[in-house]
Each structure stands twice: as C-alpha cells, then as structure tokens.
Amino acid sequence: MRTEGVRGVVADAALVAGKDLRLERRSKVGLSQVLPFALLVILLFAFALDPDRRVLGAATPGLYWMVVLFSAVLAVQRSFGVEGEDDVLDALRLSGLSAPGIFLGKVAALMVQLLALEFVLAIAVAVFYGTEISGILLLAGVTTTATVGIAAAGGTYGGLVARIRGRDTLLPLLLLPLLAPVLISATRGTEVALGRDAGPGWPWVGLLGIFGAVYLTLGALLFRPLLEDA
Amino acid sequence: MTTTTTQAASDRRVAPTSTSSTATRVLGISSLVGLALLVIFGVFVSPPDAELGQTIRILYMHVPTVSVAYLAFLITAVGSAMYLWKRTEFWDLLAASAAEIGVVFFGLTILNGMLWGKITWGVFWRWEPRLTTTAVLLLTYLGYLAVRAIPADPRTRATRSAAIGLLAVVNIPIVHKAVDWWRGLHQERTIFGTTKPEIQGTQAFAAYLGLAVFLLLFAWLLIHRFRVAFLAERAAESGLGAAIAERRQEASESSATAVSHSEGDR
Amino acid sequence: MRPTLEPVIHLRSAVALIGRFPALAGVDLDVESGEVVLLRGPNGAGKTTLLRACAGLVPVVSGVARVLGSDLVADRSAVRRRVGLLGHATHLYDDLSVSENVDFWSRASGATSADGRAALDRLGVASRLHELPVRSLSAGQRRRVSLASVLARRPELWLLDEPHAGLDAAGRDVVDGLMAEAASVGATVLFASHELERAESVAHRTVVVAGGVIQVDDSALEHGIPENPSRSDTEVSDED
Numbered sequence: 001m002r003t004e005g006v007r008g009v010v011a012d013a014a015l016v017a018g019k020d021l022r023l024e025r026r027s028k029v030g031l032s033q034v035l036p037f038a039l040l041v042i043l044l045f046a047f048a049l050d051p052d053r054r055v056l057g058a059a060t061p062g063l064y065w066m067v068v069l070f071s072a073v074l075a076v077q078r079s080f081g082v083e084g085e086d087d088v089l090d091a092l093r094l095s096g097l098s099a100p101g102i103f104l105g106k107v108a109a110l111m112v113q114l115l116a117l118e119f120v121l122a123i124a125v126a127v128f129y130g131t132e133i134s135g136i137l138l139l140a141g142v143t144t145t146a147t148v149g150i151a152a153a154g155g156t157y158g159g160l161v162a163r164i165r166g167r168d169t170l171l172p173l174l175l176l177p178l179l180a181p182v183l184i185s186a187t188r189g190t191e192v193a194l195g196r197d198a199g200p201g202w203p204w205v206g207l208l209g210i211f212g213a214v215y216l217t218l219g220a221l222l223f224r225p226l227l228e229d230a
Numbered sequence: 231m232t233t234t235t236t237q238a239a240s241d242r243r244v245a246p247t248s249t250s251s252t253a254t255r256v257l258g259i260s261s262l263v264g265l266a267l268l269v270i271f272g273v274f275v276s277p278p279d280a281e282l283g284q285t286i287r288i289l290y291m292h293v294p295t296v297s298v299a300y301l302a303f304l305i306t307a308v309g310s311a312m313y314l315w316k317r318t319e320f321w322d323l324l325a326a327s328a329a330e331i332g333v334v335f336f337g338l339t340i341l342n343g344m345l346w347g348k349i350t351w352g353v354f355w356r357w358e359p360r361l362t363t364t365a366v367l368l369l370t371y372l373g374y375l376a377v378r379a380i381p382a383d384p385r386t387r388a389t390r391s392a393a394i395g396l397l398a399v400v401n402i403p404i405v406h407k408a409v410d411w412w413r414g415l416h417q418e419r420t421i422f423g424t425t426k427p428e429i430q431g432t433q434a435f436a437a438y439l440g441l442a443v444f445l446l447l448f449a450w451l452l453i454h455r456f457r458v459a460f461l462a463e464r465a466a467e468s469g470l471g472a473a474i475a476e477r478r479q480e481a482s483e484s485s486a487t488a489v490s491h492s493e494g495d496r
Numbered sequence: 497m498r499p500t501l502e503p504v505i506h507l508r509s510a511v512a513l514i515g516r517f518p519a520l521a522g523v524d525l526d527v528e529s530g531e532v533v534l535l536r537g538p539n540g541a542g543k544t545t546l547l548r549a550c551a552g553l554v555p556v557v558s559g560v561a562r563v564l565g566s567d568l569v570a571d572r573s574a575v576r577r578r579v580g581l582l583g584h585a586t587h588l589y590d591d592l593s594v595s596e597n598v599d600f601w602s603r604a605s606g607a608t609s610a611d612g613r614a615a616l617d618r619l620g621v622a623s624r625l626h627e628l629p630v631r632s633l634s635a636g637q638r639r640r641v642s643l644a645s646v647l648a649r650r651p652e653l654w655l656l657d658e659p660h661a662g663l664d665a666a667g668r669d670v671v672d673g674l675m676a677e678a679a680s681v682g683a684t685v686l687f688a689s690h691e692l693e694r695a696e697s698v699a700h701r702t703v704v705v706a707g708g709v710i711q712v713d714d715s716a717l718e719h720g721i722p723e724n725p726s727r728s729d730t731e732v733s734d735e736d
Binding site: 153156157160163164166170173174177178180181184185188203204207210211214215218222225226228229230 | 314366367369370372373376377380385386389390392393394396397398400401404405407408409411412
C-alpha cells in the first residue's frame with residue numbers, strides 16, 4: 001500500500017504537515033488565540049517591569065524567548081488536542097502512516113507556526129520595547145535552531161500526553177524543564193546578536209543545533225511506542 | 231479453563247511477606263556502620279581545608295549524593311531503553327524505583343548545597359552552575375514521577391515513563407553545557423571555589439568513604455523499593471483469574487433476561 | 497499471501513484486557529472469507545472490544561488470535577492497513593471540510609483522492625456538503641463521511657461497530673448494500689448491531705457475545721433454542 005522506507009516517511013510527513021497547516025488555516029487558532037496571547041504577555045511584562053526603568057530593555061531577549069516558550073506550549077496543546085478528539089488517534093494507528101512520518105509532519109507544522117509567531121513577536125518587541133535589531137544572521141541562526149528544538153521536544157511530549165486527561169497542566173511541567181537549555185542558549189545568543197554581550201554567539205547556535213538534532217531523532221524513534229501505548 | 235500468561239506467572243511466584251533478604255540486611259548494616267564511620271572521619275578526624283575551612287566537610291556528603299543521583303538516573307535511562315526493547319516489567323519497575331531515589335538524592339544535594347551556601351556566602355541560593363543544573367534536572371524528574379502517578383494500565387504507564395526517562399537523561403549533558411557556559415560568563419565559580427579542591431590524607435579517605443557508603447545506601451534503597459513495586463504489581467493483577475470468571479458469569483445473568491426481552495433497547 | 501483455506505478471523509480462548517479488566521474473556525471465533533457475520537449481545541458484552549481487537553488496536557494477551565493470516569499476539573500492527581474499522585466515534589477533524597477529511601484519510605491509507613470522492617458519492621453524501629466543515633454536519637452525515645473513509649481504503653476485512661446507528665432508512669440501505677458488495681468481492685464483514693431485523697437479513701451468520709465470550713452461534717438460534725448459558729465454560733464451536 002504505502003511506499004516503505006525514507007520516501008514513505010517523508011511523504012507521510014508531508015501529508016500530515018499539510019493537514020495540520022490546513023487545519024490552522026481553517027480554524028485560525030494560532031492567529032486568533034496564540035498570537036494575541038503572546039502579544040498580551042509582552043504587554044504584561046511592560047506593566048510589570050516598567051519601561052522607563054531600563055530593566056525591560058535589558059531583559060528583552062529573555063522575555064522574548066519566555067513568551068515564545070509559553071506560546072509553544074499552547075501551540076503543542078492545540079496540535080495534539082485535535083488528535084486526541086473523536087478517536088482520531090485510533091484512525092492514525094489504523095492508517096498506513098508511519099509513526100516517524102506523523103511525528104515529523106507535526107513537528108514541521110509546529111515549526112512553521114512558531115517561526116511565523118517569532119517573526120511577528122520580534123517586530124512587536126522592536127516596537128514596544130524599543131529594541132534595535134542587529135546581527136541578523138546570528139539571530140536567524142539562533143531562532144531557527146531553537147525552533148527546531150522546541151518543535152521536536154513539543155511534538156514528542158504532545159504525543160505522550162495526547163490521551164491523558166490532565167494534559168493541559170501536565171504538558172508545561174514536562175516540556176518547560178526540558179527546554180531550559182534552549183531558553184538559556186537562545187537568550188544568550190540573542191544578546192550577542194543584539195550587541196549587548198561581547199562573547200561569541202555561534203557556539204550557542206551549535207548547542208541549540210545539537211539539542212534540536214537529538215530531540216528530533218529521539219522523538220522520531222519514540223513516537224511509535226507513544227502512539228501505540230501512551 | 232482459560233489460562234493467561236499473567237495468571238501462570240502469579241502461580242509461579244512465591245508469596246513473600248517482606249522485602250528484606252540476606253542481601254538487604256548486609257547492605258543495610260554496612261550502610262549504617264559506614265555512615266557512622268563517615269561521621270567520625272568526616273566531622274571529627276579529618277582536618278579542615280586550607281581554603282574552604284570547615285565547610286569542606288559538606289563535600290563528603292554533597293559529592294556522594296549528587297553522584298548517586300546521576301547513577302540513579304542512568305539506571306532509569308537504561309531501564310527505560312530496555313523496557314522499550316524487551317517490554318518486560320522488570321525494567322519498568324527498575325527504572326521507576328531508581329528515578330524515585332534519584333529525585334530524593336537530588337533533593338538532598340540541593341539541601342546541602344544550600345547549607346554550604348548559607349555558611350559560605352550568607353545566602354541560601356546563588357545561581358552557580360551545580361545548583362542551577364541540579365534544580366533544572368530535579369524539575370525534569372519530578373515530571374517523570376508526576377506521569378508515573380497517573381492511573382493507567384501497566385503498559386501505558388511504563389511506555390510513558392520510559393519515554394520521559396530517555397528524553398530526560400539525554401538532556402543532562404546539554405543542560406550542563408548550557409549552564410556552565412552561561413554561569414561561566416559571569417565568572418560564577420562552582421560551589422567549592424575551585425573545580426577540584428585539593429584534598430589529601432584523611433580528607434581523601436573521607437571523600438571516598440562517603441561515596442562508598444552512599445552507594446551502599448543507594449543499593450539498599452533500590453532493592454527495597456523495587457521489591458515493593460514488584461509486590462504492588464502482583465497484588466494488582468492477582469485478581470485476573472477471578473475477574474475472568476466473573477466476566478463470563480455476566481453471560482448467564484444477561485442471557486436469562488435476553489431470552490425474554492428483545493435487544494432493541496440501547 | 498495467506499493460504500485461502502485459513503479463516504480470515506481465527507480466535508481461540510482469546511483474552512483481551514482493558515486496563516486490568518478482561519473485556520474478552522476467552523473468545524472462540526472463526527470467520528471465513530466472504531462471510532458477513534453479525535455480532536449481537538447486550539451492552540458491555542465485549543462486541544466493541546472484539547472488533548477493535550481484530551483491528552489490532554487492543555492487545556490480545558493470551559490465546560490464539562490470527563486475522564488475515566497475521567498473528568495478533570505477536571504483532572498486532574501488521575494487520576491494520578488491511579482492515580477498515582468503523583467505531584463509535586467518527587475519526588474526523590472538526591475544522592476541516594468533508595472532502596479534506598476523506599482526502600486525508602484516503603491518502604493516509606494509500607488510496608487516492610479519487611477513491612475518496614467516489615466513496616463519498618457511494619455513501620450518498622451530497623456534493624453541496626463536501627466543502628463544509630465537518631462540525632456543521634449532522635451526526636448521521638458525519639457517520640456517512642466516516643464510512644466513506646473506510647470504503648476508500650478497500651479493506652479486506654470490514655469491522656463495523658453499529659454501522660446503522662444514526663442513519664436514516666436510505667443510509668441504512670446503503671450500508672447494507674456496501675456489506676453485501678464487500679462480501680461479493682471476497683472481503684469479509686464483521687459487524688455489531690442492535691438493529692436485529694435488518695442486520696439478520698444481511699448477515700450470513702449471527703453470533704451472540706456476552707460476558708466477553710461467544711455465547712451462541714447461528715446454528716443454535718436457527719432452531720430457536722439458545723445454548724444453555726451455564727455451559728459457557730466449554731467451547732461453542734462455530735459451524736462451517
């Protein structure tokens with residue numbers, strides 16, 4: 001029936017990613033809920049940290065990535081929430097789709113949504129916090145590698161909690177500690193890119209890349225048992 | 231009669247009344263003796279450090295607790311991988327037992343780190359690499375325990391836990407690297423000032439003794455915890471034969487009504 | 497390819513657990529290729545679990561379980577692509593349209609979009625509904641869409657859990673036609689239903705499930721004498 005091997009996995013991933021993105025285009029949950037939430041948090045940080053006091057400006061890279069992480073949790077909830085309804089997970093198991101294919105497809109869709117969100121948030125932060133963007137190349141490197149890692153870890157844990165009743169409270173508890181090194185690395189890399197820190201920025205990109213590669217691989221391997229039994 | 235693999239397994243096992251055995255008694259007693267020796271050597275006999283003063287004594291506990299915690303999580307990782315491969319209960323229970331103990335030892339590590347901090351820096355917490363890393367990893371493994379606590383059938387629970395066990399262990403070196411670089415940027419020295427305090431003579435002896443004692447303690451705890459978990463599983467599944475008989479009994483009850491009623495109702 | 501003489505479904509003393517509850521408590525069942533078999537029984541009897549077990553979704557922990565030549569106890573995932581399961585839920589994405597749903601599920605099973613469209617027509621889902629999001633459909637229409645996904649897969653074994661439920665008379669006729677058609681091309685149908693009159697006219701054979709076991713088979717019912725329930729400990733062998 002379906003083509004086996006790598007072509008099969010890629011084809012499956014493309015099918016699933018297409019479905020997820022089409023779902024987002026129809027339901028617009030990311031656009032109408034996650035993005036406003038992220039912008040809201042940016043606003044709230046300004047209230048909490050008082051823009052006049054320079055703290056906000058100094059903390060911008062960290063705050064930015066915090067907002068990205070929180071939004072990512074919501075995005076993962078949404079991505080796997082639809083699979084958890086209506087016994088869709090059963091249908092996925094019955095279909096000929098390979099588990100790594102499903103995983104990579106969902107990760108790809110998450111990445112697209114997260115990158116779009118990060119882009120809009122960057123503009124928001126530049127406007128509202130008065131951040132001067134510089135070091136575009138390094139920023140792009142940091143953002144891309146960090147997003148791969150966030151999406152991969154999110155995709156794995158999303159699959160793990162898909163059938164758990166208390167998944168809304170459980171997912172952040174599981175995902176955020178795992179993403180701690182991503183937060184650290186992305187923030188430091190961003191600080192270097194924005195010229196606030198002297199140190200080399202690219203080693204952080206390297207570390208983020210390793211994180212992403214590791215969790216992409218591990219997630220793809222674990223997705224089959226998770227889809228089956230979790 | 232229907233026989234199931236699980237029922238056969240229950241038939242094979244002997245019903246123990248406690249989780250102790252000769253092995254655990256030996257381990258337990260040697261741990262106690264070892265702890266006593268450690269206190270003597272660590273607190274009284276060995277001299278204070280030239281640089282760190284009396285606070286070096288916390289090293290004799292701090293290094294063992296963190297080492298044992300890492301060993302525990304390594305066991306959890308191995309158990310998780312083996313479970314996903316072999317799908318036998320032994321690996322699942324081993325992984326879970328080790329994780330629980332690991333969390334406890336991480337907690338102890340943070341506590342004695344905070345104690346050292348209070349004495350040396352005057353504050354309970356500083357964002358120095360070791361404490362920070364331990365805090366992150368502690369939260370990670372608390373997540374493992376949280377998932378473990380969710381009611382589910384054994385295979386589901388084991389699969390979820392095994393996945394987390396592997397995802398978490400792989401994160402350990404990455405967290406270390408990130409935190410070390412980060413705090414290193416701020417010239418934040420490790421908890422003991424230098425990365426490896428120079429220790430000699432009785433100090434070295436106390437340090438190694440501490441490690442040995444805590445390893446014994448860990449083994450003792452692990453064996454007991456594993457056995458408790460094993461017995462819990464046996465207790466939970468011991469009713470399977472009865473459950474099957476009861477299930478089939480439903481048939482006679484419902485057949486009696488089925489003869490006289492139509493089955494169109496929902 | 498499996499030898500043609502082996503039954504499509506072959507279960508002996510099959511036990512399946514939901515958690516620790518023995519939903520199937522020792523099932524013996526043989527279903528031959530081309531048969532349409534009706535599962536009857538009270539609620540909670542294990543009909544749904546039996547269907548899901550044959551689909552390879554529920555693990556069989558002991559006994560023999562072979563479906564389409566595959567050993568379910570050893571590896572229950574191998575058989576999945578070859579069966580089509582219609583469960584109680586409809587396996588549809590609420591926010592996607594009817595055609596997008598069927599398209600996705602068809603292509604996921606290795607069928608084509610054209611197969612999906614043809615299936616929708618066969619199930620009588622009006623074209624004007626195709627671009628509507630599934631959430632705006634009635635329960636019966638959703639059921640038809642779900643059935644279309646099953647049809648598009650062209651399964652060798654159809655496992656239908658109350659396929660008539662929620663459908664109007666026309667829909668039920670379509671379902672009956674599909675089951676007959678499937679059998680005529682050599683596929684096999686196992687379905688559970690409470691719609692006894694209609695179901696028994698379509699089915700070649702009826703099997704009663706109760707208490708997680710096969711209680712009675714068609715041969716005994718034909719004579720109007722249900723098997724003595726207290727003999728459930730012994731295997732009730734199926735004819736043919």
